[in-house]
Amino acid sequence: MELTSSVLDMDLRNVETQITRFIKEYFEKTSSEGVVLGLSGGIDSCTVAALSAKAIGGRRVLGLMLPERETYHEEDIKHAQAIIAKFKLKSQLCDITSILEAFYGAIPVFEISEKVSKGNIKARTRMIYIYYYANKLNLLVCGSSDKSETMMGYFTKWGDVAADIYPIMDLYKTQVRKLAKHAGVPEEIIMKPPSPSLWPGQTAERELGIKYETLDLVLYGLEHFMTVKEIAEQLVLEEEFVNGIKLKWLSAEHKRRMLLTTKLAYRTVGADFRLRRG
Amino acid sequence: MKQKIRVALAQISCAQGAKEVNLKRIEESVVKAKKLSSDLVIFPELSLTGYVVRDQIYELAETIPGPSTDIIENLARKTKMHIVFGMPELSEKTQATIYNSAVLTGPNGFIGKYRKMHLPTHSVFEEKRYFRPGYQAAAFSTELGKIGLIICYDIFFPEISRLTRLEGSQLIICISASPGIRRSFFEILTSARAIENTAFLAYVNLVGIEDGLQFWGGSRLIGPQGKVIVKAKYDEEDLVTCEIDYADIRSVETFVPTLKDLRPELFEELRKSAEKL
Numbered sequence: 001m002e003l004t005s006s007v008l009d010m011d012l013r014n015v016e017t018q019i020t021r022f023i024k025e026y027f028e029k030t031s032s033e034g035v036v037l038g039l040s041g042g043i044d045s046c047t048v049a050a051l052s053a054k055a056i057g058g059r060r061v062l063g064l065m066l067p068e069r070e071t072y073h074e075e076d077i078k079h080a081q082a083i084i085a086k087f088k089l090k091s092q093l094c095d096i097t098s099i100l101e102a103f104y105g106a107i108p109v110f111e112i113s114e115k116v117s118k119g120n121i122k123a124r125t126r127m128i129y130i131y132y133y134a135n136k137l138n139l140l141v142c143g144s145s146d147k148s149e150t151m152m153g154y155f156t157k158w159g160d161v162a163a164d165i166y167p168i169m170d171l172y173k174t175q176v177r178k179l180a181k182h183a184g185v186p187e188e189i190i191m192k193p194p195s196p197s198l199w200p201g202q203t204a205e206r207e208l209g210i211k212y213e214t215l216d217l218v219l220y221g222l223e224h225f226m227t228v229k230e231i232a233e234q235l236v237l238e239e240e241f242v243n244g245i246k247l248k249w250l251s252a253e254h255k256r257r258m259l260l261t262t263k264l265a266y267r268t269v270g271a272d273f274r275l276r277r278g
Numbered sequence: 279m280k281q282k283i284r285v286a287l288a289q290i291s292c293a294q295g296a297k298e299v300n301l302k303r304i305e306e307s308v309v310k311a312k313k314l315s316s317d318l319v320i321f322p323e324l325s326l327t328g329y330v331v332r333d334q335i336y337e338l339a340e341t342i343p344g345p346s347t348d349i350i351e352n353l354a355r356k357t358k359m360h361i362v363f364g365m366p367e368l369s370e371k372t373q374a375t376i377y378n379s380a381v382l383t384g385p386n387g388f389i390g391k392y393r394k395m396h397l398p399t400h401s402v403f404e405e406k407r408y409f410r411p412g413y414q415a416a417a418f419s420t421e422l423g424k425i426g427l428i429i430c431y432d433i434f435f436p437e438i439s440r441l442t443r444l445e446g447s448q449l450i451i452c453i454s455a456s457p458g459i460r461r462s463f464f465e466i467l468t469s470a471r472a473i474e475n476t477a478f479l480a481y482v483n484l485v486g487i488e489d490g491l492q493f494w495g496g497s498r499l500i501g502p503q504g505k506v507i508v509k510a511k512y513d514e515e516d517l518v519t520c521e522i523d524y525a526d527i528r529s530v531e532t533f534v535p536t537l538k539d540l541r542p543e544l545f546e547e548l549r550k551s552a553e554k555l
Binding site: 025 | 487
């Protein structure tokens, strides 16, 4: 297999149709009133918001803007609002700063310098808000995780990844960019460097140490059972570097597959209870 | 035996695990197909239960004959139609041994069944976890000609279609539950099986979404020259019909004489090589 950018090409119309059909199907199947999602103003959440609106109508899509002081960017709010206006979504803005500060002050062992632990509180607090609205208004939580981040474990367990459905989880970031454009997400949102907004100045590509254009090809190669050596040779990368990506992918499985226990009984949750989702 | 028959391809979506709902959908489609003067109506793989039912299969599986085949048989008698549908079949001799089966009934009752021989257990498929494979190809003599039955992944193995054809099948029916990612394979293989066997081939696929799997529909009836005679919509429920004339096989058999040119001695070689793979 030749690892060039063309392997990530898609029939965008078909992909959009499949995703909108998927959202509509689960909206109907669960008898919910609509969907709710955290709308950060980044490409993933804006794309999912746009696709949700196309699937079930903007009035059934609630975009929650959940900024906080440390990572606040006027531009992100502006971008979220542009999507809300363009796709006629319902919206709500909740500043979560005071809740975060309450957490920081209430946890006896809290260390301000531990930015990952602190940042994860932000992602999980957003999750609590989103699920509150979902419970209160009978909405389905629509996740915005893409395949690149999910494979790399680049998300907060029980945080931003917590959702009922994940419409774009089988698309790499560079594919999301193409789909976003096709779905009508404004160019400035697509071009903006992605960030999970857990601490100031954080960008995904800097933290992952690789551009998405290359990362997605490495992950595509791994997905298609290519060896580290083959991928490294084709993309002119160090084998050690590619192997590092592979190890990150493998070691993050605990974040993707939940409910681990030790088998003690006849049939076990998460192991051999194999039930349909309904 | 009829020389010309009208075949209906009933491309339905199924309610997962809800046999009563699916039996109702089957009945509605049979009535619709009857109104369109069809002799035979075909439903997708596991159309009685839906495809993704996982552990629920143990409570859904039924013997053949059983309560659900009784209902379909009555429907066939009442409408004077032939009906093919798919269901999980519980072995009569055991309590949890299940086959992925296709059932053929007619106006005079049950005609025959086929147990899927190739059970996909890779990618998103986990059929070997739940089903025991069948051991016999199936071709049945009916008022509508000799009919062969195969199921979905069987179509990747030309020997199953070939066996039904060598038993005399003029119409090979493939019931299927194929997700969209496999569409291009089936579009090629359905025509290939028709051409190489110089037989009609009816392919009926599921539609709808089950646990995130989107089934692509695209059911079709293919002539013995590989030409698509009628095709249902992609991704949506649909019911299409067309008339086929078995006399068309004769001219193709002379023009592409694959049966005449068969080399049986190769089959023994195939067996030997396959065993050493």
